[in-house]
């Protein structure tokens with residue numbers, strides 16, 4: 387890749403393009419066979435019993451809130467070091483999004499802070515796998531489940547990743563410490579469907595409900611009918627004959643649902659991308675290792691650190707985020723980003739602690755100082771280019787540009 391290197395970008399192969407074109411020539415652009423095939427393959431890859439593909443991870447998070455039954459009067463705690471959607475989903479259903487601090491090594495939700503700040507109205511925890519590194523799910527689940535709360539894992543950064551617990555390795559999406567796990571297929575993420583998301587769970591009732599709410603709360607299959615429209619209810623009606631008849635045209639709305647469907651075009655792309663996911667992950671791991679080695683001795687910069695239960699072999703890296711001591715470097719972050727940009731190198735700041743957003747401050751009264759670790763992480767954070775398509779020369783260019791900052 388020559389020219390400008392953005393911090394993240396999709397990798398699309400000729401096979402990906404051919405797979406999408408095949409769908410364009412087929413009978414189904416949406417609601418066809420590719421959706422189910424993609425769901426099955428993805429669920430199998432991550433080790434989950436059910437996969438429900440939707441039009442975004444934001445929709446998947448909304449469905450997660452709905453199926454676990456979070457609503458007005460409830461609290462949902464997440465990490466402040468995340469994209470807005472991990473917290474917004476609680477607000478969608480009228481619950482209060484709240485935040486516990488991150489741990490300063492992995493930058494993920496800290497189980498100790500979660501316990502110390504627990505409030506009795508908390509009904510769910512949304513743990514985020516920042517940059518692809520798994521949050522401490524066993525510890526987070528222990529805290530949440532002791533209080534009777536549900537655990538949702540926002541694994542938008544970590545498809546195909548895993549971690550180690552008690553000497554055994556577990557896959558993100560396929561371990562017992564999350565009730566629901568969601569993934570994103572936005573183009574900056576590790577694999578893409580253009581826009582798209584996946585909801586995975588081993589809980590059959592959650593899966594059934596998520597499928598129902600994805601399409602207007604509506605069913606068409608006789609086995610799924612609840613049968614409230616029975617002949618006896620309509621005995622007095624002039625239309626009793628028509629209403630009691632459930633012909634091939636019949637459909638039934640059982641819940642208030644949405645249109646969160648994903649298309650066959652997108653799922654064909656997703657299936658094709660899945661074939662490359664192991665190679666994407668390996669290439670990302672290689673680049674991370676090269677950066678870590680090259681930056682190890684730089685006094686003004688801290689490379690990403692792994693928590694004890696994560697391993698270089700298992701992490702599916704989405705972001706390469708370093709901590710830079712801007713005052714000691716004698717440059718502001720804007721100046722550093724500009725200096726990198728002049729050398730064709732993109733960078734990004736991920737993330738501003740969610741509770742510092744104007745809407746959160748105004749709606750919930752949150753203020754600076756709430757999560758000190760997240761705030762000091764944010765003050766020093768800078769994400770550098772990480773994408774499978776980076777060549778050795780590209781990686782060298784990034785390394786030289788960062789070294790020349792000091």
Ligand SMILES: *Cc1c(COP(=O)(O)O)cnc(C)c1O
Pocket residue numbers: 441442443444445468469471472514540542543569570571572581582583
């Ligand atoms: C990207 C992202 C989302 C939202 O994903 P969409 O598919 O764009 O809706 C949610 N959480 C995290 C942590 C993300 O990075």
